[in-house]
Amino acid sequence: MKIENVDIKNRIVLAPMAGYTNRSYRKIMKEMGVGLLYSEMISARGLVYQNDKTIELTKVEDAEHPISLQIFGGDIESLVEAAKFIDTKTNADIIDINMGCPVRKVLKANAGSSLLKDPKFIGEIVREVKSNVSKPVSIKIRAGLDHTSINAVEVAKEAEKAGAALIAVHGRTKSDLYRGSVNLDYIKQVKENVNIPVIGNGDIKTIEDAKRMFEYTNVDFIMVGRGSLGNPWLIRDLVDYFSGKPLKSGPTPLERINMCEKHFSYLLEEKIEKLAVLEMRSLAAWYLKGIKNLKQYKQKLITLTKKEELYSLFNEIREGILNYEN
Secondary structure, three states, X not given: OEEOOEEOOOOEEEOOOOOOOOHHHHHHHHHOOOOEEEOOOEEHHHHHOOOHHHHHOOOOXXXXXXXXXXXEOOOHHHHHHHHHHHXXXXXXXXXXXXXXXXXXXXXXXOOHHHHXXXXXXXXXXXXXXXXXXXXXXXXXXXXXXXXXXXXXXXXHHHHHHHOOOEEEEEOOOXXXXXXXOOOHHHHHHHHHHXXXXXXXXXXXXXXXXXXXXXXXXXXXXXXXXXXXXXXXXXXXHHHHHHOOOOOOOOOOHHHHHHHHXXXXXXXXXXXXXXXXXXXXXXXXXXXXXXXXXXXXXXXXHOOOOOHHHHHHHHHHHHHHHHHHHO
């Protein structure tokens, strides 16, 4: 499928997740075969003010294509300027505008899902951004502010009319945060009312979840977020299943710790040691789910500050796995 001039090789998409979908994480997901990557959220104002840390988030490696860089903001001017920066100074393939994040810090900036209160304003944003860039423009939304104000269809229509090339719909509302279950009806209604491609997002943790999303909503793509944390093999399995390839066996405990260590090595290439270790302390808990004696390893994990200590723990876990298997 094409999004304007961008080829997407399969229907599996990695969701933008703040603090997770950096280059290291995206690199692993790409190795697993994901069709389209999203960056974590990038502040439009941060780009306007040329903040070094914000600009760092826009860097894309050659192996990551196709990739969508996602910006957030609450005013048209900064969103347009940020989009122009991504359009001319990065090698991203798609520019996405976040209109779904329910986090308080984002809402305070009148960004994220707070934009859903005014579909006409969303149309203005998309129209102005689209008229100032050459790359495809997409949006990511939730179903509405709460269950008394579901307006995803109206928002999607306004965005399509304004020139959006793609829309991702999370089947929860702002007020839901991440509680409860995703409502596939909201996603289905959007798909039935627009002609641009639609991505269904929410609660994809198994192949069965993905099948249900595709079959019930008829979306063009599915977006995997928290289900991929510590489990990149889910991406591999989804790509294989929907490509008609035989499924591989699930990861062994040894494969889990090896992937965790590989991810850490990628983080060390991207970040200073202190930050890489801190991030891996969080990620490792996801990777190590189901491993024997996990509780004692997690207790050690939260105290580590140096890469040597982390590599030593990886070796200890690996030895424990081998001893247990023998």
